[in-house]
Each structure stands twice: as C-alpha cells, then as structure tokens.
Amino acid sequence: PAVPAPDAPPADVARSFADAFVAYEVGETSDRTSAVFAAVAQEPLARALEEEPPRLPAAAEVPKADVLNVVMGERDGEKLEASVSLVRLDAASELRLTLEQTPEGWQVIRVLG
Secondary structure: OOOOOOOOOHHHHHHHHHHHHHHHOOOOOOHHHHHHHHHHEOHHHHHHHHHOOOOOOOOOOOOOOEEEEEEEEEEEOOEEEEEEEEEEOOEEEEEEEEEEEEOOEEEEEEEEO
C-alpha cells in the first residue's frame, strides 16, 4: 500500500487505507502499513490498529482479501462515507469507511466491516 499525498482526494485515501487494512487483518503488517495508517487514519484509530492487532486462528491461514473498488457516498459537511468492495476466496464482502476532511487532508475516522 502506498501513502497518499496530503492533498489526495478522498477516494485515494480510502483506497490506500483499504489496501493497508486487508494486509493488516491477516497479520501482514509492515512499516508501510503502519505508515499508511499514520498518514490517513485519525490518530485514535491509527493507534488502536497499531496496538491491537487482529486475532487470527492459530491453526489456519487466513486468506488475504483483494480490494475490488471504492465507491464514495455523498459528502455530509466535513464527512464522507466510502464503500470498499472486497473479495476473498470468491466471496464478496464490504468494508465501510467514514472519512473526515481535516486541515491535514482527508482521514479515516471509522471502519466497519
């Protein structure tokens, strides 16, 4: 996952976050995923992701999802919802992100999915 520029549009921020998140959720964290979270996630969310890694089953390998697309919702003031389509083992799922425009650029403030 690449760290987007500070003035990146919200769709690019959502895509960068989602690419880092699908690696994170299967335990593939790295300096790059940490850098993406630090750059595009609001500080409490970035800290929570860093301090509380996902719980993975001990005896099974969890397959990594692929990000298919990002669809942005309508802007509501400084906030914007994004729907991220994922596929894992031919099964589709969704990741819902809430982004907020800040002086530092767009940041992810909530993840559901």
